[in-house]
Each structure stands twice: as C-alpha cells, then as structure tokens.
Amino acid sequence: MNTTEVDAPRVGQRPWLALAATVVGAIMVGLDGTAVTIAAPYVARDVHATLPELEFIANAYLIALAVGLLPAGRVADRIGRRTTFMIGVLGFGFSSVGIAFSGSVTALIVFRAIQGLAGALLQPAALALLRTAFDGKRLPLALGVWSGVNALAIGLGPVLAGVIVEYLDWPAIFLINLPIGIIAAVSALFAVQESHARDATVFSSLRTLLTHRTVLVTGAVIALSSFGIFGLLFMLTLYLQNVLGLSPIVAGLWILGPTATVVFSALIGGALGERFGPRWPMSAGLLFVGCGIFGVAGAGQPAGYWQLVLPALGVGIGTGLCVVPATNALLAAAGERLTGIASAVQQAGSQFGGLLGIALLGTVLSSTVAGAVPAGTTGVDDIAQGMVPHGVSADVAHTAFTSGMNIALIAAAGITVLGALGTALLARR
CATH class of the missing domain: 1.20.1250.20 (MFS general substrate transporter like domains)
Structure with missing residues (x-):
C-alpha cells in the first residue's frame, strides 16, 4: 500500500524565530534582485563587460531562479524543508562571495547562476517552514509579514545599492550576504523541526x-x-x-x-x-x-x-x-x-x-x-x-x-x- 509520511507541524514552538529566519532569507534575495541594477555600470567597468554580457550577468540569476523553483520545491519535500532552506541561504551567501571576487565575465555569470539556484532552494522552503511553524489561524499573518518584508527589500534594493556603491564599492553589496545567510541558517536550525513528504504516488x-x-x-x-x-x-x-x-x-x-x-x-x-x-x-x-x-x-x-x-x-x-x-x-x-x-x-x-x-x-x-x-x-x-x-x-x-x-x-x-x-x-x- 502506498503511504504518506509527513512530520507533524511544530505549532507553538519558536514560530516567530522561524518567521525571522525566513524573513532574513527574503531580505537577502529581495535586495539582490534589484540592487544589481544600480551596480551594473560599475560591474561592467571592472570586468570590461559589453552590454550583452552585462545583460547575461543579470539574466543568469533570474533564469536560474525561475527554472529552479519547481524542482526545488520537490527537493524540499524529499530531503526536508528545513535542510533545503539552510542549504539555500548558505549557498546564496557563499555564491555571493564568489561574485564579489569575480574578475571576469564568465565567473560572474557562473556565480550568478549558482546564486539563482540557491535562491530557488530557499524561497519555497521558506514558505514550507512557515506552514510547519504556524497553525492555520496565524498562518495568514505570518505570510503577510513575509510577503511585505520581501516587497520592502525589493524596493529598498536600489536605494541601499546606491549608498553602498557611492561610499564603498559594488562587491560590498554581495559580501554582506554571507553573514546574513549564516544568521538565517542558524535561526532556522533552532526554530522548527524538520518536515518531509514521502509518497510513492x-x-x-x-x-x-x-x-x-x-x-x-x-x-x-x-x-x-x-x-x-x-x-x-x-x-x-x-x-x-x-x-x-x-x-x-x-x-x-x-x-x-x-x-x-x-x-x-x-x-x-x-x-x-x-x-x-x-x-x-x-x-x-x-x-x-x-x-x-x-x-x-x-x-x-x-x-x-x-x-x-x-x-x-x-x-x-x-x-x-x-x-x-x-x-x-x-x-x-x-x-x-x-x-x-x-x-x-x-x-x-x-x-x-x-x-x-x-x-x-x-x-x-x-x-x-x-x-x-x-x-x-x-x-x-x-x-x-x-x-x-x-x-x-x-x-x-x-x-x-x-x-x-x-x-x-x-x-x-x-x-x-x-x-x-x-x-x-x-x-x-
């Protein structure tokens, strides 16, 4: 007989810490999604990228993120939502460091694609963590906070990038992702238990x-x-x-x-x-x-x-x-x-x-x-x-x-x- 095993939600046990972890992940992805548009001219100057190459650098992230989302959702159900989220935020942080130290167009494209795949892992897993941590009555509130902060991060991206580029340099936009990713991963580890979906059908x-x-x-x-x-x-x-x-x-x-x-x-x-x-x-x-x-x-x-x-x-x-x-x-x-x-x-x-x-x-x-x-x-x-x-x-x-x-x-x-x-x-x- 085909059976389904799903770990029971850990309702009432550190749900707000789980929300904080997923919000931190959303901030990281949201900021990078729009901040790069401000940094693009400076990136092109440093790696001598042509306009088509610069567009490819930006699109490598978006394409990898969009294409990877559905497979990432299945990965989260199979290996665990918390594990997938932690892999995603840490992968996002480390690939961001690779972007910051890239000295060529090819390296930038590769690390941006890896960053997009990491973002694809963490985003569906983040929503699944909220579903695990919050009961039905409080879930809409948690989703509202998560969606709102994500949108705010997207809006703040160009402003923060402009400040960082003016006073530091464009690699700093990406270097800050590693400590943020570590904080999100550690928070998720203590916030919610692992959950899976195993089903032959x-x-x-x-x-x-x-x-x-x-x-x-x-x-x-x-x-x-x-x-x-x-x-x-x-x-x-x-x-x-x-x-x-x-x-x-x-x-x-x-x-x-x-x-x-x-x-x-x-x-x-x-x-x-x-x-x-x-x-x-x-x-x-x-x-x-x-x-x-x-x-x-x-x-x-x-x-x-x-x-x-x-x-x-x-x-x-x-x-x-x-x-x-x-x-x-x-x-x-x-x-x-x-x-x-x-x-x-x-x-x-x-x-x-x-x-x-x-x-x-x-x-x-x-x-x-x-x-x-x-x-x-x-x-x-x-x-x-x-x-x-x-x-x-x-x-x-x-x-x-x-x-x-x-x-x-x-x-x-x-x-x-x-x-x-x-x-x-x-x-x-």
Missing part, C-alpha cells in the same frame, strides 16, 4: 495539484500581480533616471513608497482572506493594481512626484491585498504533503509574472517608440530607454519614450483588470 499527486482549479487560479493571480508591479517599476526606473534626470538614490526613494505600501496592505489582505475567503480580496487587489497602473499612464509629461506616486501607491496596495490570500489558498489546496511544491508554484508564478511584465511592456515600449519618431531617426534603442541620442532633440526623444511608456502601461492595466474577473472561478472558501 507523489508524481500523480503533483499532476493533480498542477491541474487543481484553485492552484491554477491563485498561481495566475500571483503572476498577474507581479506582472503589474514589476512592469511598472521597470518603466518608472527608466523614466525617473533617464527622462527626469534623477540620481539612482533619489529614483529609488521615489519608488520606495509604492513598494513599502505592500508591507501594510499584505497584512490587511491576509486578514480579509481569513474573514471573507480569498476570492474577493484577490479580485479587489488586482483591480487596485490595474487602476493604479492606468493612473500612472495618465500622469502626463513631465510628471511630478505626487502625480506618479499617488496612483503607484494603488499598485502597492493591490499587490498586498491579493498575494497573501492567493498564497494561503494555494497552500491550503496543496495540503501539508505537497507544501514544498505548492510553495514553488507560488514563487514560480511571481518570478515568471515579473519577467513577463518586463518583457512584454518593454516590447510594447520599443515598438511604439519606433513608430513615434520620424523615419530614419538614429538611436531608437537609446530613445526606448529614455535617453537622448546625438542628433535628436530632447523633446522629441522624451515625448516618444513617454508615449510608448503610457501605451505599455495601459496594456498592462487592461490585462490586470481582466485577470480580476478570473478570480470568479475560485470558490469562496
């Missing part, structure tokens, strides 16, 4: 999970929320620095508000999901995201601080409202036996949604800019980044970029609002 159960309506809908909601906020941040970063001429630190402070808002709205989303079920908080959250993106698109050019930040706050509020109820519903649908896989689905949805948002909005932006400038204009690729190439007036370049950005954001807003309708497929509880 796991692959058929996995197929059932991935075709479960709740899993499909909640995974799509998580992907759509990341699609909106990552696409928006990508556009705003170009607009603030290349069009408005803000420094990296100041631009990071501008987008800190929308990302910090996720911290508070995530707590509200968890409470609303517990009270009313996941469907309506997810739907309302996606509507907030879509309307906020549409508001940014209508801000005009040039847009002042409040013209951009007020609608962008709606995007942050909506993201927090929908992600925590969606994550809780996904974990509940999976059950304890497949918590690691379900956690990986959540993280994969977030990563692929963000990558799709950047890719799709970037494509719309580039194609719109190409059609907005006069035929034969040189430096169209530069204009698509908000820069002014030689021989083109700043007014023409910036008007073309802003037009492309607005059309891309309107498309993203429409897709997100349509996604809110899809939550009607989810049961109330």
Whole structure:
C-alpha cells in the first residue's frame, strides 16, 4: 500500500524565530534582485563587460531562479524543508562571495547562476517552514509579514545599492550576504523541526495539484500581480533616471513608497482572506493594481512626484491585498504533503509574472517608440530607454519614450483588470 509520511507541524514552538529566519532569507534575495541594477555600470567597468554580457550577468540569476523553483520545491519535500532552506541561504551567501571576487565575465555569470539556484532552494522552503511553524489561524499573518518584508527589500534594493556603491564599492553589496545567510541558517536550525513528504504516488499527486482549479487560479493571480508591479517599476526606473534626470538614490526613494505600501496592505489582505475567503480580496487587489497602473499612464509629461506616486501607491496596495490570500489558498489546496511544491508554484508564478511584465511592456515600449519618431531617426534603442541620442532633440526623444511608456502601461492595466474577473472561478472558501 502506498503511504504518506509527513512530520507533524511544530505549532507553538519558536514560530516567530522561524518567521525571522525566513524573513532574513527574503531580505537577502529581495535586495539582490534589484540592487544589481544600480551596480551594473560599475560591474561592467571592472570586468570590461559589453552590454550583452552585462545583460547575461543579470539574466543568469533570474533564469536560474525561475527554472529552479519547481524542482526545488520537490527537493524540499524529499530531503526536508528545513535542510533545503539552510542549504539555500548558505549557498546564496557563499555564491555571493564568489561574485564579489569575480574578475571576469564568465565567473560572474557562473556565480550568478549558482546564486539563482540557491535562491530557488530557499524561497519555497521558506514558505514550507512557515506552514510547519504556524497553525492555520496565524498562518495568514505570518505570510503577510513575509510577503511585505520581501516587497520592502525589493524596493529598498536600489536605494541601499546606491549608498553602498557611492561610499564603498559594488562587491560590498554581495559580501554582506554571507553573514546574513549564516544568521538565517542558524535561526532556522533552532526554530522548527524538520518536515518531509514521502509518497510513492507523489508524481500523480503533483499532476493533480498542477491541474487543481484553485492552484491554477491563485498561481495566475500571483503572476498577474507581479506582472503589474514589476512592469511598472521597470518603466518608472527608466523614466525617473533617464527622462527626469534623477540620481539612482533619489529614483529609488521615489519608488520606495509604492513598494513599502505592500508591507501594510499584505497584512490587511491576509486578514480579509481569513474573514471573507480569498476570492474577493484577490479580485479587489488586482483591480487596485490595474487602476493604479492606468493612473500612472495618465500622469502626463513631465510628471511630478505626487502625480506618479499617488496612483503607484494603488499598485502597492493591490499587490498586498491579493498575494497573501492567493498564497494561503494555494497552500491550503496543496495540503501539508505537497507544501514544498505548492510553495514553488507560488514563487514560480511571481518570478515568471515579473519577467513577463518586463518583457512584454518593454516590447510594447520599443515598438511604439519606433513608430513615434520620424523615419530614419538614429538611436531608437537609446530613445526606448529614455535617453537622448546625438542628433535628436530632447523633446522629441522624451515625448516618444513617454508615449510608448503610457501605451505599455495601459496594456498592462487592461490585462490586470481582466485577470480580476478570473478570480470568479475560485470558490469562496
């Protein structure tokens, strides 16, 4: 007879230490995810990287992270969630040291890919640890704190990187990960007992999970929320620095508000999901995201601080409202036996949604800019980044970029609002 063995949750025994350990891991991954964008010019200077090589250095991490998430979830279920988390945070720390001391493009790409795989190990294992440490009533609160801090770390990444690069150098961004990883690993060791899932029918159960309506809908909601906020941040970063001429630190402070808002709205989303079920908080959250993106698109050019930040706050509020109820519903649908896989689905949805948002909005932006400038204009690729190439007036370049950005954001807003309708497929509880 096929049997399933799952270690019982260690409810009530150091759950807050477990939350602290997973939050530290989330901070480490979140900061590195956005901090590298500020450090990129300095990295290119030191290793003499071309622009395609620099893009490969950045994408090696994202691709390895996204591709490794689902296998990592299965690894967590098999060898243990706590063990997988500890391997992930320590691997992330040591690979970061390798990045800091890399002297060539090849070494940077290799260590960035290893870092992405380590991040893939620790993220689904972190959610599984929370499921093990907290009972059902307190789990939404823990998920809210974890999601909110993760979003805050992403928002703070460019600001902290700007300060570190200005006063130290870019390797310091990565060197701080090793002591942080050691702290997270030791905390996890004492916070929660090991948990596994051993099942001879796991692959058929996995197929059932991935075709479960709740899993499909909640995974799509998580992907759509990341699609909106990552696409928006990508556009705003170009607009603030290349069009408005803000420094990296100041631009990071501008987008800190929308990302910090996720911290508070995530707590509200968890409470609303517990009270009313996941469907309506997810739907309302996606509507907030879509309307906020549409508001940014209508801000005009040039847009002042409040013209951009007020609608962008709606995007942050909506993201927090929908992600925590969606994550809780996904974990509940999976059950304890497949918590690691379900956690990986959540993280994969977030990563692929963000990558799709950047890719799709970037494509719309580039194609719109190409059609907005006069035929034969040189430096169209530069204009698509908000820069002014030689021989083109700043007014023409910036008007073309802003037009492309607005059309891309309107498309993203429409897709997100349509996604809110899809939550009607989810049961109330």
